[in-house]
Structures are given as structure tokens and as C-alpha cells.
Amino acid sequence: MIFIPPNPQEHAAIAATLPAVKLMIGEQALSQGSAGTFSHVNTATGQFQMDIPLAGETEVEAAVLAARAAFPAWRDMKPFRRRQVLDRFADLIEQNIDRFMKMAVVENGIPMSTMLHGMAPRILAWTRYYAGWADKIEGLVTGINPGDHFEYTVPEPYGVIGHIITWNAPLLSLAMKIPPSLAAGNTVVIKPAEFTPFSSQLFVELGLEAGIPPGVINVVPGGVAAGEALVRHRGVDKISFTGGPVGAQAIMRSAAATLKPCVFELGGKSxxxxxxxxxxxxxxxxxxxxxxxxxxxxxxxxxxxxxxxxxxxxxxxxxxxxxxxxxxxxxxxxxxxxxxxxxxxxxxxxxxxxxxxxxxxxxxxxxxxxxxxxxxxxxxxxxxxxxxxxxxxxxxxxxxxxxxxxxxxxxxxxxxxxxxxxxxxxxxxxxxxxxxxxxxxxxxxxxxxxxxxxxxxxxxxxSPFGGVGLSGFGREGGKAGLEEFIRIKGVGMSVRAS
Incomplete structure (x- = not known):
């Protein structure tokens, strides 16, 4: 086998362009968190790259409150306006795709070949796809009795979605989870792993630049404690988690206290x-x-x-x-x-x-x-x-x-x-x-x-993607991935004259 040693100088040059990681909470960008810091190291070279501020329960609480405050206006925004904002978001992702790819390499060692031929095209495709769904979410007429009764359904966002992002492919995880959540009218709190905070930072910065209002996307990088606080919080309406079965089982136990629904994309042995x-x-x-x-x-x-x-x-x-x-x-x-x-x-x-x-x-x-x-x-x-x-x-x-x-x-x-x-x-x-x-x-x-x-x-x-058994439940991608972030309200209306 042919081993190609990393060039520390090339990696260091990319590391110098990494965004400073902040806790993005509403209109605030905090450089410190109550859970201390994490020393991020380039996994290919062993070089120190940056101290990452870590969120604790205090910052998670603030992020959920910011998301709840931003929810009514984002939910009530005209759907075509949400589509326009998400289209601009996709444009900015496309303009920064080379930066995303290089960032991924020094963030967690994803090979450039994987980014070029698999991940980068998918990131952009998912964002554009879900932008297009924002003004095409429809209810159904479910029953008509002329002159008597009329029934129909109203698709609604859940509210605040807590997203716990995987470390092995954080950009894919962001692109499969955040655009459909936003297209459906939800606001989000993202908890990236401390190992991979840079992708989420740039992703959110571009979202804000595209016109997504502050508080609609919040980011609290952190470890297990931050994830647990997000799952427990009564202001979070649903959890989307990509990770392993052990983590999912812990999330289900915590979510049971409020009967919080979850969607899990877990491990595999294909x-x-x-x-x-x-x-x-x-x-x-x-x-x-x-x-x-x-x-x-x-x-x-x-x-x-x-x-x-x-x-x-x-x-x-x-x-x-x-x-x-x-x-x-x-x-x-x-x-x-x-x-x-x-x-x-x-x-x-x-x-x-x-x-x-x-x-x-x-x-x-x-x-x-x-x-x-x-x-x-x-x-x-x-x-x-x-x-x-x-x-x-x-x-x-x-x-x-x-x-x-x-x-x-x-x-x-x-x-x-x-x-x-x-x-x-x-x-x-x-x-x-x-x-x-x-x-x-x-x-x-x-x-x-x-x-x-x-x-x-x-x-x-x-195309929808997801598993059964220890690989989880729910789907990401396609219309099924959008429907994970929509709940259906039934309406019955009497039309008889009084």
C-alpha cells in the first residue's frame, strides 16, 4: 500500500482560513461558553488549530429561547419569501463550495476525493431541492357534505427542532436536516460535535447573509452535556439525531419525559x-x-x-x-x-x-x-x-x-x-x-x-434515506425528509346557516 504523508504546511495554510467558532444565539455571537473549550487538532497532522468554545446548559437555554422567539415570524412569512431566502442560501453555498471542501479536510480528515465526487454536489442539491418545497406544502380536503360539513387538513411546522449533527459528515448532516426544517417553517438549534464545529459555523454565517433572520438558526457546539440539555428542554418540539444506537437510546430516554418525537439516522453494517x-x-x-x-x-x-x-x-x-x-x-x-x-x-x-x-x-x-x-x-x-x-x-x-x-x-x-x-x-x-x-x-x-x-x-x-432496527427510524432526503418536520392538523367546519 502507498502511504502519502500529509504536508503540514498545506494543512496549516487552510487552517489559517477557518472561521472563528462562536456560539450563535439569536443576534449574539459568543466567543465563550459555560462548558469551557475544546482544543481542535488536525487529525492528519496533529497540529493544533483552534480552541473551540463549548456550550453548556446556560447557552442551550438561551438558544432555545431565541429560536422560540423567532418562530412566529418565520412560520408566518409568506412561503414564497422563505423560498427566496433559501434560494439565496443555496447560491451562497455554491459560491463557497471550494471553501467548504477544504474546510472539511482539515476539520475531520474527510478526503478531498470524497468531497469532490460525493459530498459537495449533494450539499448544494439538498439545499436547492428543499428551497423549492417551501411554497409547495399543501393540505387536503378530506370530507365534504354539501350544505352541512367541510373537513380539511393544515400542514404546520413543529416549532423548534433540535438537531444533533454527526461528526463524520457534518456538511451532509446539515444539508439533509436544516433546509427541510426551515422550508417547513421551523426554527432550529444545531448542536455540532466539538470535533467538527467549522462546517456549522460557515453554514450559519451564509444563512444569515442570505437573509435568514437571527434566531431562526442557532448553533451551540458542545459535547454530551449540551446534547442532553437540548433533548430535555421543553421548548424543543422535535429532535433530529445522526449518530449511533447508544446515543439514540439515551436520547429516547430523555425525550420520553415530554413524549418528544425523534428522527434517528444511525449506524449500519451494510x-x-x-x-x-x-x-x-x-x-x-x-x-x-x-x-x-x-x-x-x-x-x-x-x-x-x-x-x-x-x-x-x-x-x-x-x-x-x-x-x-x-x-x-x-x-x-x-x-x-x-x-x-x-x-x-x-x-x-x-x-x-x-x-x-x-x-x-x-x-x-x-x-x-x-x-x-x-x-x-x-x-x-x-x-x-x-x-x-x-x-x-x-x-x-x-x-x-x-x-x-x-x-x-x-x-x-x-x-x-x-x-x-x-x-x-x-x-x-x-x-x-x-x-x-x-x-x-x-x-x-x-x-x-x-x-x-x-x-x-x-x-x-x-430520494429518501433511513434505516430500520438499530439503524433508526424516520427518513432524510426527498419529500419524506420534509414531512419529518411537518405535523398535520385536522379541521372540521360546519357550513350550515345559523
């Missing part, structure tokens, strides 16, 4: 079923490259390869050869797919899982699993485990690192059984040129989304 009629070379290259994209730090990545026994060995050989030719390391290099882990803790956790699997001899280790980068960054070499025990920890638990497991199957029934043998259900993938096989797999796979023949998640803004 199966990738490969049937013998595919083009071996291109499919194997796709499975390796996409499965390892963003350094494996993606909830919907196809990390469990299930390969028909008739092509298993040649297929695995191509996957291994592809992995060994992939340059990894510096996320600023546009050829790099596997960059660093988000921090040292994540790096050690992934190495620990690989080491435990190796010690337990859960499969045949073909490559990877070692530290890299001479200790200067949080790198793990891409890892491939063939003939993996499908019920081992590394094959069942979300690794969130550059690790692929491979299994054999004899027939469709065994493929489906292996694919569904996990508590997760976010995504599944099917590689076949046989439409009948594809349709049968789509019906039988226990996943919120199924992607056939090298299709990738969220490739179109109108």
Missing part, C-alpha cells in the same frame, strides 16, 4: 451481495473503493461483502489488489480515498477491533490493520478479512474504520440469511445483471434502502 453474472473487475474495484471511502467512516458503506462461491477467489484477489494499489494518507491529495480517523481515540478503537479479530482468528487477514504515518496522524491501513466468521464481533459491530469483511454464499436464500443476520438495517447493496434477482433481493433484504449495481446512497436529493 451487506453487499455479489452474484456471479457481474463484470468481475469493475465490480470488485467498486466494492473496495466505495467500501473504504471516507476512511470507512460512513454509516451506509458496504463493509460486508457476500460473494457467490463460484467467483469468490478471483473476486477477492481483485479486491485485494485494488486495496493494495489505493494511495492512502493525506486527505488533501485528490487520489486518496482512505485518510485519517477523526481522532486518536477512534484510531485506537479501530486498531483494537482489528487486533482482537486477528487474535481470535475470525478469518483470513489478507491486508492491513497496522498503524501508519510515523505517529504524526491518526491513520489505519485498509484491512481485508476473507472467510470471516459472519457472527464475529468485527462482522457484526459497526467498525467505522477502513475494514472490509468477505463471506461466501451458495444461493439466494443463504445470501439473504447472511445479509439479514445483523441488528442493523440502514442499507444493502446488490450487484447483478439479472433484474429478477435484483427485484427478489430488494423485497427480501431487511434495510431501509437498497442500492443495485454500483448505485450509491443519497445520489438524488428527492
Amino acid at each position: 451487506a453487499n451481495l455479489v452474484f456471479p453474472d457481474v463484470d468481475l473487475a469493475s465490480t470488485a474495484a467498486y466494492c473496495a473503493a466505495f467500501g473504504l471511502s471516507n476512511s470507512g467512516q460512513g454509516c451506509a458503506l458496504p463493509t460486508r461483502m457476500m460473494i457467490h462461491e463460484s467467483i469468490y477467489e478471483p473476486f477477492i484477489q481483485v479486491v485485494q489488489a485494488t486495496m493494495e494499489q489505493l494511495p492512502y494518507g493525506d486527505p488533501l491529495n485528490e487520489n486518496v480515498i482512505v485518510g485519517p480517523m477523526v481522532n486518536a481515540v477512534a484510531c485506537e478503537r479501530v486498531r483494537g477491533m482489528i487486533g482482537e479479530a486477528r487474535a481470535q482468528q475470525v478469518g483470513r487477514f489478507l491486508s492491513g490493520g497496522e498503524a501508519a504515518g510515523d505517529g504524526q496522524g491518526n491513520f489505519v491501513t485498509p484491512t481485508l478479512i476473507a472467510e470471516a466468521d459472519p457472527y464475529s464481533t468485527i462482522a457484526q459491530k459497526e467498525v467505522f474504520g477502513p475494514v472490509l469483511c468477505a463471506f461466501k454464499f451458495r444461493d439466494e436464500a443463504e445470501a439473504v440469511a447472511l445479509a439479514n443476520a445483523t441488528e442493523y438495517g440502514l442499507a444493502a447493496y446488490v450487484q447483478t445483471n439479472d433484474l429478477n434477482i435484483a427485484q427478489r433481493m430488494v423485497r427480501q433484504l431487511n434495510a431501509g434502502t437498497v442500492f443495485v449495481n454500483q448505485a450509491t446512497p443519497a445520489s438524488h436529493a428527492a
